[in-house]
Amino acid sequence: MSILRQDPTTKDWVIIATDRGKRPDDYQKPIAESALPTPDSTCPFCPGLENLTPPDILRYPQDSSLDWRVRVVPNKCAAVGLNVEPYRKEDGPLFREMGGVGHHEVIIETPQHDQSLSCMPTNDIELVLQACHARYCALKQDPQVKSIVLFKNHGERAETSLIHPHSQIVGTPGAPLLVRKKYEVAISHFDDTGRCLYRDLVDEERSAKVRVLFESTRFVVFHPFASRVPFETWIVPKHEEPAFGHVEPSHLAELADVLRRTLKTLDDALGNPDFNYILHSAPPEDDTKHYFLWHIQIMPRVSTIAGFELGTGIFINTILPEDAASHLKKYLQ
Amino acid sequence: MSILRQDPTTKDWVIIATDRGKRPDDYQKPIAESALPTPDSTCPFCPGLENLTPPDILRYPQDSSLDWRVRVVPNKCAAVGLNVEPYRKEDGPLFREMGGVGHHEVIIETPQHDQSLSCMPTNDIELVLQACHARYCALKQDPQVKSIVLFKNHGERAETSLIHPHSQIVGTPGAPLLVRKKYEVAISHFDDTGRCLYRDLVDEERSAKVRVLFESTRFVVFHPFASRVPFETWIVPKHEEPAFGHVEPSHLAELADVLRRTLKTLDDALGNPDFNYILHSAPPEDDTKHYFLWHIQIMPRVSTIAGFELGTGIFINTILPEDAASHLKKYLQ
Numbered sequence: 001m002s003i004l005r006q007d008p009t010t011k012d013w014v015i016i017a018t019d020r021g022k023r024p025d026d027y028q029k030p031i032a033e034s035a036l037p038t039p040d041s042t043c044p045f046c047p048g049l050e051n052l053t054p055p056d057i058l059r060y061p062q063d064s065s066l067d068w069r070v071r072v073v074p075n076k077c078a079a080v081g082l083n084v085e086p087y088r089k090e091d092g093p094l095f096r097e098m099g100g101v102g103h104h105e106v107i108i109e110t111p112q113h114d115q116s117l118s119c120m121p122t123n124d125i126e127l128v129l130q131a132c133h134a135r136y137c138a139l140k141q142d143p144q145v146k147s148i149v150l151f152k153n154h155g156e157r158a159e160t161s162l163i164h165p166h167s168q169i170v171g172t173p174g175a176p177l178l179v180r181k182k183y184e185v186a187i188s189h190f191d192d193t194g195r196c197l198y199r200d201l202v203d204e205e206r207s208a209k210v211r212v213l214f215e216s217t218r219f220v221v222f223h224p225f226a227s228r229v230p231f232e233t234w235i236v237p238k239h240e241e242p243a244f245g246h247v248e249p250s251h252l253a254e255l256a257d258v259l260r261r262t263l264k265t266l267d268d269a270l271g272n273p274d275f276n277y278i279l280h281s282a283p284p285e286d287d288t289k290h291y292f293l294w295h296i297q298i299m300p301r302v303s304t305i306a307g308f309e310l311g312t313g314i315f316i317n318t319i320l321p322e323d324a325a326s327h328l329k330k331y332l333q
Numbered sequence: 334m335s336i337l338r339q340d341p342t343t344k345d346w347v348i349i350a351t352d353r354g355k356r357p358d359d360y361q362k363p364i365a366e367s368a369l370p371t372p373d374s375t376c377p378f379c380p381g382l383e384n385l386t387p388p389d390i391l392r393y394p395q396d397s398s399l400d401w402r403v404r405v406v407p408n409k410c411a412a413v414g415l416n417v418e419p420y421r422k423e424d425g426p427l428f429r430e431m432g433g434v435g436h437h438e439v440i441i442e443t444p445q446h447d448q449s450l451s452c453m454p455t456n457d458i459e460l461v462l463q464a465c466h467a468r469y470c471a472l473k474q475d476p477q478v479k480s481i482v483l484f485k486n487h488g489e490r491a492e493t494s495l496i497h498p499h500s501q502i503v504g505t506p507g508a509p510l511l512v513r514k515k516y517e518v519a520i521s522h523f524d525d526t527g528r529c530l531y532r533d534l535v536d537e538e539r540s541a542k543v544r545v546l547f548e549s550t551r552f553v554v555f556h557p558f559a560s561r562v563p564f565e566t567w568i569v570p571k572h573e574e575p576a577f578g579h580v581e582p583s584h585l586a587e588l589a590d591v592l593r594r595t596l597k598t599l600d601d602a603l604g605n606p607d608f609n610y611i612l613h614s615a616p617p618e619d620d621t622k623h624y625f626l627w628h629i630q631i632m633p634r635v636s637t638i639a640g641f642e643l644g645t646g647i648f649i650n651t652i653l654p655e656d657a658a659s660h661l662k663k664y665l666q
Contacts, residue, residue, distance in 0.1 A: 001416075001417060002411070002414065003433050004430065004432070004433055004506070005428070005429070006428075006429040006430075008427040008428070010510075011510065013509070013510075015412045015433055017411065017412050017413075077350070079335060079348045079350050079641070079649045080335055084335065092537055092541075093533070093537075094533060094534060094558070095338070095341070095537070095541075097336055098337045099336060099337070100334070100335030100336050100337055100349075100350065149641065151643075153637075153640045158640070159637035159638065159639035161637075168641070172645075172647070174337065176646055176647045177343075177344065177346075178646030179644075200427060201427060204425055208425075208428075225427070276639055276640035276643055277640065278640050278644030297644070305492065306491060306492035306493070306609055307485060307486045307491070307610065308482065308484055310484075310611060310632060311484050311511070311512075311609075311611030311613065312480070312482055312505075312509035312511055312512055313510055313512075314505070314511075316412045
């Protein structure tokens with residue numbers, strides 16, 4: 001027996017087919033597969049091998065006589081870059097092309113190769129978020145940037161290329177349709193109701209309670225109604241912040257604690273699952289308008305993205321988010 | 334250096350970042366990984382274990398005194414099903430749900446466990462396509478079905494659950510947004526030009542030549558201008574057929590040969606890559622209108638679907654489709 005649920009932020013439907021047989025416990029990885037990575041003397045993100053990456057864009061602490069704790073460097077295999085001539089080309093009526101102008105940076109989250117965000121002290125995670133925040137604000141200054149996406153690929157199933165803890169920030173010259181779509185759905189909700197969709201969503205989830213994992217003063221962590229994958233988890237601010245650049249730097253410590261607690265709960269419940277997370281913000285050009293709230297979507301990679309998902313955009317999830325919440329709550333510290 | 338290209342059938346952009354370093358040759362899988370699967374005495378798709386699947390919906394040859402060559406059975410882990418009460422429910426203004434009504438069937442393509450579509454005789458592939466065609470036409474009769482998607486997950490990286498050669502057909506109660514979107518883009522092209530987008534696309538690709546792998550009398554095989562993954566390959570009919578149900582049964586032999594030749598070329602060039610393919614058709618309700626051509630999209634799983642792709646819908650491809658075409662042509666038989 002399966003149900004279809006609509007994601008109110010994209011209008012996409014997901015299929016939740018719970019009788020595919022797995023209980024929440026079955027998603028726990030075997031211990032052998034869930035160990036932390038072992039040190040690697042050739043890792044370009046490890047201290048001593050800084051010459052293997054392009055020069056720092058930012059480092060903390062800024063005083064270069066001290067050992068670094070967080071570094072931001074240009075991505076050596078950049079998807080978009082700064083040394084590209086901006087152009088637009090049309091080859092006949094159907095084939096449109098443009099230069100891959102933009103920013104693609106790597107945030108090296110710790111000097112320690114065999115570390116994990118979920119196990120780092122909150123102070124260190126705060127420093128990572130400070131670096132992400134500073135780079136978000138810097139990329140926003142570039143008028144060519146139409147969209148800024150911050151993301152993390154953790155583990156082999158999440159298709160990371162290097163296991164040393166890092167995340168990435170990309171500023172693209174066009175708004176991706178999925179990003180545009182999310183924003184249009186939010187505008188349309190505002191047109192209909194005069195309210196911010198994400199504030200309404202936070203209110204609805206808090207009053208429904210059954211999908212909320214926990215709350216802090218400024219943030220709520222929940223498993224969305226139309227979760228695309230088992231244990232999908234969102235972190236959303238409770239107050240008006242359309243873009244990540246709007247977060248008060250003094251609130252990053254609280255966000256760091258919320259992020260650490262969320263990832264630690266997933267780790268404990270699922271045996272250090274591989275995951276992707278994505279931080280969505282309102283488009284830089286529109287980020288003073290109150291249609292949107294930035295948010296983090298954590299997608300554990302415990303299930304498949306195969307032909308059906310690629311062909312339809314519809315994900316098949318095997319766990320109800322309500323069941324994910326009650327299972328994860330047992331592991332919440 | 335990277336470029337962005339727009340897929341004219343979805344309006345989505347892809348990033349083609351060729352300086353990520355790989356040449357076409359580098360995508361070839363090591364021989365150890367590219368062997369065919371070994372027989373498995375517990376496989377529910379193998380002859381003798383038919384009792385492990387629900388009863389046949391269709392089998393070829395139809396004479397049950399003969400050994401079967403192709404079987405179609407309900408998917409035991411169905412994403413949508415027939416024994417579901419259709420309902421729509423709204424829980425507050427944001428949370429919409431409906432029953433997972435629909436069809437989810439498995440086409441077991443051969444009795445031989447260690448077989449591959451690319452190595453099967455054309456006659457046998459024709460039989461598989463006949464079964465797909467018959468089930469497409471049957472699902473279309475159900476007025477609850479708003480979309481029919483046929484797909485195949487081949488190999489571990491393509492997230493197959495069973496290695497015995499099979500494909501799947503799903504009829505869903507709502508049109509997936511991605512499917513709806515493709516159709517809307519096609520309608521909009523017709524509104525603008527009075528022509529079918531896919532016919533124009535076939536004409537443009539045939540006249541550009543550089544991305545065409547080969548043609549037969551009725552089909553053209555090419556690597557699309559905005560390929561999302563390295564070696565993405567489309568098979569498109571040259572004549573007016575909005576939906577797969579419109580293919581003349583007598584043309585399936587030619588399609589079988591085209592499909593076999595395409596998959597064999599990918600196998601030889603890339604060392605039996607894992608792949609997903611998806612067969613798109615016009616929505617059943619609109620499939621007599623000439624806005625659309627059914628087509629097959631083959632996506633070799635030689636690259637990653639990670640946080641950036643999940644967060645933006647933008648794929649990062651590392652090979653120009655023109656380079657994919659000239660590399661694959663060397664292996665074309």
